[in-house]
Amino acid sequence: MMRINMLLLLCVVVSALYLVNVQYESRHLFSELDRARAQAHKLEVESERLQVEKRAQATSARIESLATLRLQMRPANPAITTYVAYAASTPDPAGAAKPVNPSSSSGQVR
């Protein structure tokens, strides 16, 4: 009888210590998780900020002023535009619209 009691007591003590350990681990992990979440939020915010920044650098107003002032460009109009019509069923419009053909570009490299 006594022996069983001792065994149970030992079990209780071990389990109690284990519980303390688990609790500690869990708090540790939780704070880790929380930090990771904060980091994720920070990155999200940063990406949003960069998107806005990118947009601010590419607004029509900025492009227009740079194009006319620095690059001396002028607005396009139909008279200086060649319109290329392609059927809506063209399988690869991206390929059709490719501006430079391979032979000429290799020629430039040379």
Added chain:
Amino acid sequence: MSRSIAYNSSPLLASPTPVWRSKFIVAAIALAFAGLAGRAVYIQVIENDFFQKQGEVRFARTLALPANRGRILDRNGVILASSIPVPSIWAIPEDVDRDPENLKKLAKLLGLTMAELNKKLEDEDKSFVWLKRQVDESVGKEIEALKIKGVYQRKEYKRQYPEGEAAAHVVGFTSVEDMGQEGIELAFNKDLGGRSGSRRVIKDRMGRVVEDVGEQIAPVDGRDLQLSIDSKVQFFAYQTLKDAVLLHKAKAGSVVVMDVKTGEVLALANYPSFVPDKRQNLTGEQLRNRALTDSFEPGSTMKPLVIGLALNTGRVTPQTQVQTAPGRLTIGSATISDSHAHGMLTVSEVIQKSSNIGTAKIALQMPAREMWEMFSSVGFGQKPQVPFPGAVSGRLRPYKGWRPIEQATMSYGYGLSVSLMQLAHAYTMFGRDGDLPPISMLKVDGPVTGQPIFQPKVAQEIRDMLHLVVGPGGTAPKAQTMGYSVGGKTGTAHKQEGRGYAGHRYRGVFAGLAPIDAPRIAVAVMIDEPSDGKYFGGENAAPVFSKTVQQTLRVLGIAPDMKVVPQVVTEAVEESF
């Protein structure tokens, strides 16, 4: 073992101490235990809640989880407004290290004078004072590098408007507290705002979160809003308008571009405008979203509506002859006149030459009620159905009080008032089969069906007449644009001043459609008080229309429907593969 010692009879024990003393001690100890037990019961059972709470206060914290304000996007997903956290600088005055060298640097970074900074810091009783809210990220970093004691930073959301002044009136702006103040920001404040949440946590000694307690209320982020605005069209419209207002030394101007197929507003620009990020010296003039908040007498731009009604009811055909000679017409005691005497005109020519007399004569064949019903059904005299702060309804008096002279003047746009948005909206029906689509500031998918006003045939006939206006012999050849056929109607109105009309103050208006055979857009332009002598709508507003149409159709990817003489220097050669 013969006899035991009788301890109880020891002479040592025969002390004089009375028995009650030991009993008293026992009782006292028992009482102390009872006291402890009572206290334990008190703490753990009776006042348990209170002590639980007190304990929690010492380690549990409620964290606010702020909701992000939704973004405002244009129809192609381009950002028009977005919230970004930026540093705000605050200080605890009594803690601030008053090293003059450092404070001088701080003042410079904050853009304050030394006196202003000292004033903010002088009240030492305060434990919190904003030095400057929402500064740039780089400024925040530099201030951090100064390491001044008692000066702190906190992140606050600030609204960014990359498009700047071009879209300022549409998008509007928010206050420093992230609440909508103007434009879409105000109109859709609830949707954009979201709802902030909270979570309750246990923090350890180091301030790290170690456990969640209780329920979390997740924040609900604001909804992203996709407008019908196209940022490129918006920019071009604004730019063209700005140039025209400056060129004609006008007081102000507005332009509205609408998609005829869907009733979407592609662009809505006003000049003067403002930069939403820099609102320090804002005047009411700059702030006004004129296209919606100002109503004006639309002048001759009303004529197509009245003629359309006459065509629709079969009272006239485009070829019906109307006598407009000798250029004056007396109705009751008043006389109306044309700028030139035209003689006999067909109904089409009445529009083309913009004859007041011709229009008035046709209008007087119709009962006042019919005209009133047509005007109301296209939205005049009613608030446009756009959720915009301050949108006006314009003025359309009940038909019962119309005298014949009033009906006549109304037919050419005097005696009633509309906003530019209402005018552009009304013109969309000529670009369709005579039905009027609902206005939308938000992106719409696919064509919409409108409320029928005119028969499809009438809309077609009006389009032909509008095309004549911009052709030779019309009032607005300057509305023509390269590559695209257009049609529209000019309007020039004397401005009302008090009860009468100002002799020398005008408003030039142009409303039209393009491409005229299969319209895609309706554009309305208004130039307020041009002061360089070019006061006709055909001279100041029509060129704005022309340029706006050119750029808009190009941006929308619509191929030119007219032959143009190509000026391409080199011919394109077949690509070889």
